[in-house]
Amino acid sequence: MLLGTLIYGFVNSCLLALLAMGFNLTFGISGVANFSYGAIYIFSGFAAWIFLNSAGLPYALCVIMAIGLSATLGVLIYHVVIKRVKGLALSEVMATFGLGLAIMELFRYFDFVGFKYTLPNLIEGSVAIGDVYIDYQRIAVILAAIALTGFIYVFTHYTRTGLAFRAIAQDERTALTFGMDSDHIAALSMGFGSALAAAAAVVVLPLGTIAVEGGYDVLLNALAVCIVGGLGSTVGILVASVLIGYAQTITANYLEPHWMMLVSLIAIAIVLCIKPSGIFGHQKELEERI
Amino acid sequence: MSGAVPILSVQGLLKTFGGVTAVSSVDLRVKKGELLGIIGPNGSGKTTLVNLISGFVKPNGGEVLFKGKDITGLPPYRIVGMGMARTFQMVKPFYQLPAFKNLIVPLCSPRIKAVLGGRYGDRDAIALDLLEEVGFERDSNVAYKPAGSLPQGYLKRLELAKAMALRPDLLILDELFSGLSLAEVASIVPIIEKLRFQGKTIVMIEHRLKELFRIADRIMVLNFGMKIAEGAAGDVMASEAVKKAYLGSEAG
Amino acid sequence: MKKRKERIDRGIKVRSEDIFALTSYREMIYLLAPRALPVVGLLLFVPLFSPYWREIFISTAIYALLAISWDVLVSVGLISLGQSFFYGVGSYVAGALNHYWGLPPVLTLPVATIGGAAICTIALLPVLRLRGIYFSMVTLVLPLMILRLVEATRIFGGTEGLTGLSPFPGQLTEMYIANACLLIALFGFRRLLDSDYGLIVRGINDNDRAVMNAGLNIHWYKTQILFLGAAVGCFAGAFGTHHDMFAGMPGFALDYSIMPIAAAIVGGTGTFAGSVLGAFILVPLSEILRALGALRIVFYGLFLVIFVVGIPEGLFHYIRRKYHQFERWVDVE
Numbered sequence: 001m002l003l004g005t006l007i008y009g010f011v012n013s014c015l016l017a018l019l020a021m022g023f024n025l026t027f028g029i030s031g032v033a034n035f036s037y038g039a040i041y042i043f044s045g046f047a048a049w050i051f052l053n054s055a056g057l058p059y060a061l062c063v064i065m066a067i068g069l070s071a072t073l074g075v076l077i078y079h080v081v082i083k084r085v086k087g088l089a090l091s092e093v094m095a096t097f098g099l100g101l102a103i104m105e106l107f108r109y110f111d112f113v114g115f116k117y118t119l120p121n122l123i124e125g126s127v128a129i130g131d132v133y134i135d136y137q138r139i140a141v142i143l144a145a146i147a148l149t150g151f152i153y154v155f156t157h158y159t160r161t162g163l164a165f166r167a168i169a170q171d172e173r174t175a176l177t178f179g180m181d182s183d184h185i186a187a188l189s190m191g192f193g194s195a196l197a198a199a200a201a202v203v204v205l206p207l208g209t210i211a212v213e214g215g216y217d218v219l220l221n222a223l224a225v226c227i228v229g230g231l232g233s234t235v236g237i238l239v240a241s242v243l244i245g246y247a248q249t250i251t252a253n254y255l256e257p258h259w260m261m262l263v264s265l266i267a268i269a270i271v272l273c274i275k276p277s278g279i280f281g282h283q284k285e286l287e288e289r290i
Numbered sequence: 291m292s293g294a295v296p297i298l299s300v301q302g303l304l305k306t307f308g309g310v311t312a313v314s315s316v317d318l319r320v321k322k323g324e325l326l327g328i329i330g331p332n333g334s335g336k337t338t339l340v341n342l343i344s345g346f347v348k349p350n351g352g353e354v355l356f357k358g359k360d361i362t363g364l365p366p367y368r369i370v371g372m373g374m375a376r377t378f379q380m381v382k383p384f385y386q387l388p389a390f391k392n393l394i395v396p397l398c399s400p401r402i403k404a405v406l407g408g409r410y411g412d413r414d415a416i417a418l419d420l421l422e423e424v425g426f427e428r429d430s431n432v433a434y435k436p437a438g439s440l441p442q443g444y445l446k447r448l449e450l451a452k453a454m455a456l457r458p459d460l461l462i463l464d465e466l467f468s469g470l471s472l473a474e475v476a477s478i479v480p481i482i483e484k485l486r487f488q489g490k491t492i493v494m495i496e497h498r499l500k501e502l503f504r505i506a507d508r509i510m511v512l513n514f515g516m517k518i519a520e521g522a523a524g525d526v527m528a529s530e531a532v533k534k535a536y537l538g539s540e541a542g
Numbered sequence: 543m544k545k546r547k548e549r550i551d552r553g554i555k556v557r558s559e560d561i562f563a564l565t566s567y568r569e570m571i572y573l574l575a576p577r578a579l580p581v582v583g584l585l586l587f588v589p590l591f592s593p594y595w596r597e598i599f600i601s602t603a604i605y606a607l608l609a610i611s612w613d614v615l616v617s618v619g620l621i622s623l624g625q626s627f628f629y630g631v632g633s634y635v636a637g638a639l640n641h642y643w644g645l646p647p648v649l650t651l652p653v654a655t656i657g658g659a660a661i662c663t664i665a666l667l668p669v670l671r672l673r674g675i676y677f678s679m680v681t682l683v684l685p686l687m688i689l690r691l692v693e694a695t696r697i698f699g700g701t702e703g704l705t706g707l708s709p710f711p712g713q714l715t716e717m718y719i720a721n722a723c724l725l726i727a728l729f730g731f732r733r734l735l736d737s738d739y740g741l742i743v744r745g746i747n748d749n750d751r752a753v754m755n756a757g758l759n760i761h762w763y764k765t766q767i768l769f770l771g772a773a774v775g776c777f778a779g780a781f782g783t784h785h786d787m788f789a790g791m792p793g794f795a796l797d798y799s800i801m802p803i804a805a806a807i808v809g810g811t812g813t814f815a816g817s818v819l820g821a822f823i824l825v826p827l828s829e830i831l832r833a834l835g836a837l838r839i840v841f842y843g844l845f846l847v848i849f850v851v852g853i854p855e856g857l858f859h860y861i862r863r864k865y866h867q868f869e870r871w872v873d874v875e
Contacts, residue, residue: 098804276671452752
């Protein structure tokens with residue numbers, strides 16, 4: 001039981017981190033809160049499914065195409081919608097939220113509902129650790145989370161574009177004077193965030209079915225992790241994922257699976273009371289803005 | 291207020307942003323009715339000092355006493371309520387509102403009720419009077435224009451009027467003259483002199499040394515967040531440290 | 543030769559701006575007609591419809607109240623994505639009082655309004671200190687999580703909810719209560735935000751630093767506005783609960799968040815009249831489009847995007863401009 005809790009808690013933590021990473025990255029770089037995040041997540045799931053089942057392409061190609069398509073969608077959303085209202089927090093939130101709704105409900109309208117909408121596991125089978133069995137897909141979740149975290153770290157610290165990302169995140173105006181195109185970077189950040197959402201989708205979705213509700217759940221989970229960890233902080237996301245992930249697994253194992261969702265709610269409540277900006281949040285309260 | 295207790299007394303004030311020390315153990319005292327000028331090269335911590343005193347930024351150490359009471363770390367609205375008002379260097383009025391309506395917000399302050407004992411008349415009328423005091427011509431309609439359409443000179447006056455509306459005992463003016471022409475500065479100086487005549491205590495952060503030296507009783511010089519000189523204008527400018535700070539960092 | 547559009551205030555507007563300038567019935571009508579329109583419409587005209595449409599207009603009023611509640615919060619810069627939080631809390635408070643203690647609607651409505659608003663305000667109080675999108679995030683997450691909470695813990699009837707609640711005495715009575723409250727909220731909040739208090743509230747949205755520097759406690763003002771906005775939302779919830787004779791999980795569902803926001807955005811924010819106008823367009827429209835099913839929500843979503851990006855002023859501002867100004871093309875150079 002203990003070993004199982006440890007392992008599955010870790011899987012759950014990695015899963016949450018995967019889900020929250022894209023939302024957080026986009027916000028951290030360009031300050032764009034992409035409330036259509038959940039929609040992009042299920043979009044890539046359905047896209048992969050269509051490529052696989054209707055076009056009959058090899059699965060690896062489907063995955064790559066789904067990720068590429070989602071990234072394109074993200075960039076497109078930036079250029080068509082967000083760019084026109086950039087800087088107006090109200091409008092950004094409303095526009096992306098509305099767009100996400102439209103995309104998700106469109107899938108429902110076209111009857112993308114049912115158990116047939118599943119993605120195959122990357123590798124079938126499972127392995128035993130001690131007396132706990134864990135399937136390869138869950139191991140893939142762990143590996144994907146670690147790989148993507150590492151990738152983001154290397155990318156933002158060692159590549160030109162990544163450094164530009166960080167520069168814009170730290171001080172947009174100064175970055176502009178150095179000739180960086182903040183629009184371009186913001187569009188890229190949307191693309192990147194969406195690609196991460198898609199990557200999370202192809203790794204996580206094989207564990208269940210692709211459903212419209214899943215899109216809402218993903219947005220919900222991503223927001224919960226970001227609220228607890230602190231928006232814009234990668235470390236915060238990881239810490240919050242581990243906290244919530246383990247707390248959820250422990251609740252599910254020792255109390256009742258129904259109570260799992262309560263964990264996030266309680267975590268949010270506690271964080272809001274103690275440190276409203278999140279554990280690692282440097283969300284500007286008034287003082288730093290002067 | 292007895293003459294012995296300074297209206298504002300700052301001891302060992304310290305503020306660091308990350309690894310950078312913006313203000314390091316600054317002491318300062320302002321007597322009632324005095325006009326203190328604070329000068330220093332760019333980035334010397336003047337505005338941070340004002341932010342610390344007025345409660346907009348919390349200090350890492352040291353204390354601020356206002357009228358003998360400890361106000362360190364109090365939120366700005368409490369400090370305003372005790373009778374300290376400040377202006378901002380970057381003026382940001384409520385752009386859509388007519389200029390005089392900008393004064394309604396400070397006129398709604400509990401401070402006004404405390405000072406006037408609830409017997410204040412029409413807020414609009416008070417606002418228009420205040421604007422006239424700072425040089426909005428009564429016979430023109432400039433006080434009724436949207437604040438966003440006003441030129442910089444009027445915006446600075448509006449900023450001053452907003453602080454004056456709070457009936458402060460201590461007024462802190464953060465670079466009121468910056469961005470203004472010589473003529474505009476010359477027209478604001480009498481307003482400040484009049485405020486002094488009314489017994490207000492004033493602290494001015496300035497870059498325009500000539501105008502400041504004419505009206506200030508005392509000058510304090512900051513550099514790299516530290517006080518490097520204090521005293522009468524002539525003495526301060528003669529000091530070696532000040533010469534070095536100004537000539538060294540700004541080359542003239 | 544280039545042309546540009548010129549907008550000029552109608553003479554009658556300029557003259558009727560001050561009360562002492564009203565010299566003719568024409569000018570009085572000019573001023574009063576827009577204000578009388580919703581009153582006459584809601585109290586005299588709407589009750590003439592068939593019971594089926596009356597029903598729709600009752601739910602329109604509920605959505606309009608939620609839209610007003612949203613607009614109240616926006617006035618101080620709080621962007622709620624979870625109007626259903628207020629609706630759900632109001633609904634469950636009224637439902638529980640009625641279900642467990644048998645209190646009549648006369649009592650449950652006010653108690654749910656005030657008590658529910660207090661609960662919502664306390665729940666959201668910590669977020670008020672943060673700027674930006676935190677409020678949106680938390681309000682979006684809260685109601686959906688509470689849904690799960692109700693489902694998991696089976697409190698208040700769990701998934702079945704509280705059923706068999708007292709209805710209102712009759713459809714017309716119900717309609718008059720809804721419309722009268724809507725009018726009170728509409729004109730009350732318009733008046734409040736036009737006062738000096740409203741100036742402070744809008745000032746906080748515009749530039750909170752300046753308001754703090756004026757010796758005002760912005761958190762206290764934000765709390766007050768949050769309470770007022772929540773009260774309107776909770777009233778809508780309590781009313782809707784007695785209307786449906788049911789308090790349950792749908793109260794916290796996204797529907798009660800999306801429709802009011804869409805209504806306020808389509809109608810135009812900042813005036814409350816825009817929210818009401820938007821609700822009276824969208825809710826009946828959605829009834830007509832009932833056959834479309836899920837596609838309706840797609841339309842709301844797209845409405846949101848189109849209006850936010852393309853027509854940010856909303857319909858009400860557009861109509862108001864047409865009423866007060868005329869436009870003409872003039873030559874440039």
